[in-house]
Amino acid sequence: xxxxxxxxxxxxxxxxxxxxxxxxxxxxxxxxxxxxxxxxxxxxxxxxxxxxxxxxxxxxxxxxxxxxxxxxxxxxxxxxxxxxxxxxxxxxxxxxxxxxxxxxxxxxxxxxxxxxxxxxxxxxxxxxxxxxxxxxxxxxxxxxxxxxxxxxxxxxxxxxxxxxxxxxxxxxxxxxxxxxxxxxxxxxxxxxxxxxxxxxxxxxxxxxxxxxxxxxxxxxxxxxxxxxxxxxxxxxxxxxxxxxxxxxxxxxxxxxxxxxxxxxxxxxxxxxxxxxxxxxxxxxxxxxxxxxxxxxxxxxxxxxxxxxxxxxxxxxxxxxxxxxxxxxxxxxxxxxxxxxxxxxxxx
Amino acid sequence: xxxxxxxxxxxxxxxxxxxxxxxxxxxxxxxxxxxxxxxxxxxxxxxxxxxxxxxxxxxxxxxxxxxxxxxxxxxxxxxxxxxxxxxxxxxxxxxxxxxxxxxxxxxxxxxxxxxxxxxxxxxxxxxxxxxxxxxxxxxxxxxxxxxxxxxxxxxxxxxxxxxxxxxxxxxxxxxxxxxxxxxxxxxxxxxxxxxxxxxxxxxxxxxxxxxxxxxxxxxxxxxxxxxxxxxxxxxxxxxxxxxxxxxxxxxxxxxxxxxxxxxxxxxxxxxxxxxxxxxxxxxxxxxxxxxxxxxxxxxxxxxxxxxxxxxxxxxxxxxxxxxxxxxxxxxxxxxxxxxx
Numbered sequence: 001x002x003x004x005x006x007x008x009x010x011x012x013x014x015x016x017x018x019x020x021x022x023x024x025x026x027x028x029x030x031x032x033x034x035x036x037x038x039x040x041x042x043x044x045x046x047x048x049x050x051x052x053x054x055x056x057x058x059x060x061x062x063x064x065x066x067x068x069x070x071x072x073x074x075x076x077x078x079x080x081x082x083x084x085x086x087x088x089x090x091x092x093x094x095x096x097x098x099x100x101x102x103x104x105x106x107x108x109x110x111x112x113x114x115x116x117x118x119x120x121x122x123x124x125x126x127x128x129x130x131x132x133x134x135x136x137x138x139x140x141x142x143x144x145x146x147x148x149x150x151x152x153x154x155x156x157x158x159x160x161x162x163x164x165x166x167x168x169x170x171x172x173x174x175x176x177x178x179x180x181x182x183x184x185x186x187x188x189x190x191x192x193x194x195x196x197x198x199x200x201x202x203x204x205x206x207x208x209x210x211x212x213x214x215x216x217x218x219x220x221x222x223x224x225x226x227x228x229x230x231x232x233x234x235x236x237x238x239x240x241x242x243x244x245x246x247x248x249x250x251x252x253x254x255x256x257x258x259x260x261x262x263x264x265x266x267x268x269x270x271x272x273x274x275x276x277x278x279x280x281x282x283x284x285x286x287x288x289x290x291x292x293x294x295x296x297x298x299x300x301x302x303x304x305x306x307x308x309x310x311x312x313x314x315x316x317x318x319x320x321x322x323x324x325x326x327x328x329x330x331x332x333x334x335x336x337x338x339x340x341x342x343x344x345x346x347x
Numbered sequence: 348x349x350x351x352x353x354x355x356x357x358x359x360x361x362x363x364x365x366x367x368x369x370x371x372x373x374x375x376x377x378x379x380x381x382x383x384x385x386x387x388x389x390x391x392x393x394x395x396x397x398x399x400x401x402x403x404x405x406x407x408x409x410x411x412x413x414x415x416x417x418x419x420x421x422x423x424x425x426x427x428x429x430x431x432x433x434x435x436x437x438x439x440x441x442x443x444x445x446x447x448x449x450x451x452x453x454x455x456x457x458x459x460x461x462x463x464x465x466x467x468x469x470x471x472x473x474x475x476x477x478x479x480x481x482x483x484x485x486x487x488x489x490x491x492x493x494x495x496x497x498x499x500x501x502x503x504x505x506x507x508x509x510x511x512x513x514x515x516x517x518x519x520x521x522x523x524x525x526x527x528x529x530x531x532x533x534x535x536x537x538x539x540x541x542x543x544x545x546x547x548x549x550x551x552x553x554x555x556x557x558x559x560x561x562x563x564x565x566x567x568x569x570x571x572x573x574x575x576x577x578x579x580x581x582x583x584x585x586x587x588x589x590x591x592x593x594x595x596x597x598x599x600x601x602x603x604x605x606x607x608x609x610x611x612x613x614x615x616x617x618x619x620x621x622x623x624x625x626x627x628x629x630x631x632x633x634x635x636x637x638x639x640x641x642x643x644x645x646x647x648x649x650x651x652x653x654x655x656x657x658x659x660x661x662x663x664x665x666x667x668x669x670x671x672x673x674x675x676x677x678x679x680x681x682x683x684x685x686x687x
Binding site: 229280282283 | 550578579581625
């Protein structure tokens with residue numbers, strides 16, 4: 001820990017994934033959880049990792065945090081923190097020092113990620129003593145400040161309370177306080193608001209956005225909800241079946257998505273202003289990753305698949321535009337304009 | 348108990364005809380902590396003064412956050428809970444006080460679709476057995492084999508390949524499982540389906556499949572739906588009218604467009620603002636300090652005040668002293684708010 005911000009150049013990514021592969025050995029065979037994932041996060045940037053269940057978003061986060069456990073293993077690629085690898089023996093030693101200190105994580109379920117036998121204060125004191133070497137007293141004082149910073153009222157009283165005494169939104173705020181306690185540079189938030197009510201979700205998202213601005217935090221936000229992405233993130237990476245299919249600036253992705261899957265995802269997200277009676281959906285289901293397809297993983301569900309799609313497209317940048325996508329036949333709009341009409345009559 | 352004057356289903360597809368379901372002044376109590384160790388449990392009123400009508404072939408969206416009583420209301424209509432006050436009339440029959448046998452018979456006409464398709468299907472039962480089970484329970488068939496043709500027809504109805512009939516649920520995706528759940532609910536040809544957050548556990552791209560299927564089935568079979576949801580993002584597409592619940596009380600009920608275009612109750616407006624829009628230029632407005640999450644115990648103490656008054660920007664002295672009653676505003680809107 002000798003070269004913080006001093007030498008780092010602001011445009012260099014603080015975290016970079018290169019062709020990361022993760023496999024899980026199961027009785028049925030090898031599940032290819034990640035099949036070559038690459039992206040980078042710069043300082044102060046918010047990147048949303050978007051995808052549906054099983055697409056590998058959470059596996060990506062676990063890999064970065066070193067939480068992949070047997071039978072899973074990172075089998076290929078690189079995870080670079082400020083240019084230095086976090087894999088291999090030396091890398092893992094480095095990573096152990098970083099995790100919790102320079103990068104920290106907020107999990108989805110605030111109900112199960114706090115220890116029910118420890119007071120809120122003990123959680124906050126533990127993390128600061130472990131990573132920052134603070135005394136118990138100093139850690140307690142700072143803990144109350146942290147609770148205040150995440151918008152918890154009466155922080156001193158809350159320090160003595162136990163997780164079951166707090167509501168879901170409060171618990172998620174405590175989780176965020178714990179995650180920012182050591183002033184990390186990167187916060188990984190894995191579906192931080194999925195378990196919360198919408199009004200509480202809006203508050204927690206505002207909190208994350210404030211923290212990002214005030215602390216210059218980089219955030220990797222993992223979510224399945226494009227609405228959450230639009231409200232908080234500048235950069236978006238879309239995952240499908242263990243790979244990244246499109247990356248780009250949020251505005252570009254929402255306006256001019258190039259991958260048919262991204263376009264389909266945006267189309268199927270309901271909007272409040274939409275009066276139509278029919279919702280649009282992407283028919284079919286993602287492929288199983290036990291035997292991942294050799295070609296494009298989205299091909300069976302794609303409205304414009306062709307012969308070429310039997311070969312797997314690589315993530316390629318488009319000239320004159322930031323971002324990249326993995327599709328042979330990309331068009332501005334792969335899906336038919338009108339929503340499909342009522343289905344033909346039943347048997 | 349207050350009663351609603353006039354009809355509660357104006358502007359619905361079947362307005363004029365008698366409603367399929369009519370609920371008036373419904374209240375449900377849960378047991379709270381005992382005051383003495385051997386004493387009777389205290390009563391907590393988790394639903395209070397709920398009134399609405401549901402026409403045949405209509406969909407009413409029930410929207411509320413956790414603790415609002417939306418699932419409890421569904422279970423009360425199914426008569427799976429004791430009713431503390433009020434009246435439920437289904438298909439012309441008063442079902443408020445039914446003996447066990449009557450409640451069993453009722454489940455032929457009212458069925459439920461559950462939120463989590465991963466835990467609501469028995470993993471040891473084949474699709475055939477799962478869907479045939481209600482038919483066996485109600486004595487329509489003797490064995491699952493006897494129902495094979497009916498089950499195959501139900502599978503076709505929910506767009507699942509009939510070859511799946513002898514498979515176990517673990518091989519299906521979430522959307523397919525939910526369709527099995529819907530086929531199971533349809534087996535008895537019910538008149539009303541209570542769908543308790545049927546798409547909340549599904550991926551976005553699959554939600555539409557299930558919602559569209561439910562709409563097709565409604566058009567085909569004329570079923571009514573009570574569609575429970577925890578936010579306003581998807582109910583617009585399926586509901587004819589929407590009722591907003593807050594802490595055990597109904598705060599607003601109106602036609603779909605009225606709710607979305609001109610929300611009358613401050614809580615409805617907050618819920619609308621809180622839904623994140625998938626558009627980076629449409630930045631989310633922060634909802635004005637919604638009240639803290641409801642605690643079961645708090646509901647007893649609140650007494651007369653409007654339950655939203657703590658977090659409400661418009662709250663006045665009257666709101667803190669007196670609970671507002673549902674009153675009619677316009678042709679098809681009911682609101683419980685002194686200031687709206």
